[in-house]
Amino acid sequence: MKTATDIYEEVIIAGFGGQGIILAGKLLAQTAMQGGFETTYMSSYGAEMRGGTANSMITVSNAPIASPVVTSPTALIVMNKASVNKFARRVKNNGLIIYNSSLIDEMPDIEESIQTVAIPADDIAVELGSVKIANMVIFGAYLQKRNILSVTQAAEALPNVLAKRYHKMLDINIQALRRGAQSAEKSG
């Protein structure tokens, strides 16, 4: 784990409604809080109820956080094409983009210093038994790449953000986090 004193990680997680964007965002914030970091979480609140784009903005830092609104993220986790067009060019230099290559074939031209990682999140999720856990797959990949928080920490935080009625799904979600992390490791 990083021990540097100057962590100020601003993350945008984006996709369409139903992809678990909000849950992944809450899990990041909860994991950060339990890990002793300062954290803020905010999701976009569109006027539409369903089918629209969803995104959550999370800041993780070891100093007090200024604004919870993230305009230029240090890391972007992106689940669908529409969100690539919206957010990819906002990522800071030397930042990180992790994208769901099951639904996104290619990245637009972006600043060279930005690292891009392709994770076939939907395919891995289906292999594990449900496309619904693609959010956990890609979030696991993020944890592995960033190394600020661990998959184990996220697994510990998960019961606190997942509604009780879904707790029978805890194991498969944790499995998804692990598979995502492995997939990111392989991608180099």
Add this chain to the structure above:
Amino acid sequence: MCGNEAMAEAAILADCDAYFGYPITPQNEVPAYMSRRMPEEGRVFVQCESELAAINMVFGASATGKRAMTSSSSPGISLMQEGISYLAGAELPAVIVNVMRGGPGLGNIAPSQGDYFQATRGGGHGDYRTITLAPSGVQEWVDLMPLAFDLADIYRTPVMILADGILGQMMEPVVLDKKPKRDLPAKDWALTGAKGRCQNIVRSLYLKEGAVEQHNYKLQKRYKEIEKKEVLCEQYEIEDAEIVVIAYGVVARTVRAAVDLAKKEGIKAGWFRPITLWPFPSEQISAIAEQLKVFLTVEMSLGQMVEDVKLAVAGKCPVVFYGRPGGGVPTVEQVLEHIRQLWTKQK
């Protein structure tokens, strides 16, 4: 738990007896949360047929000596102004939460600080003031709730909490605990049934010649006392500052980050945040103005609080403004750029 929900729980911890509300984004989580939690606590929750009904139910509940509150967002708060004026006139305590959104009119559902004038000048008719508290984070919002109820009870006045869409929707770690109350006066004016005592009358209508004038002097005396005793503000790196940036609410956090970056560039910048918007920290600002080259006021509006800053500074130094309205949120980079420009101009 988002800011709206944390605030609602804090109101319950502050012994709020009754919540009345009508849904509006971005504060819908408040009535949703209250609809579940208030009955659990054996207290009153009413989803009203309109904002007018909500504020008048607050009036009724408060008249019986109970702690009552409502919450809404900008257009809904406009509808409540008549009731707020009546609360002020009838000297009734109440807590009103405004989770501001873009206006004028129905505007949009994005965060804004466009209701500063309405809150601090009294959006309703008559010669009254409303204590206005402006939290900058979820923890502070939670901490201000018991204070809001206490101030309302002590001074028998409506208290407004001015939050915004960001604060309502965001989540951050928060500690919820029960705070001790201040020394509160007995509510011997409340309507509790007149058995064994003379009747109490709660009203804002005084038809006898000169009575309303006297009533206003009485209210005014109380407002002066509030101005003297209840100002809250926070300052940072003021001592050798030549530029001080003023902001309230969530924007103040963005501004503080910009001030920190400016200092790293060698700019002598400081930061000031009013927590009470009325009473406004005029004395504190006036004192800072003595040593300063320039004040920069930053708001999510096109310039409202800046008028109070100018009144406080009274020409001792220039007051410059930067703001974005209707859902535009100033970024750290934008504020920093304005600080840089001012600094270069001074040199």
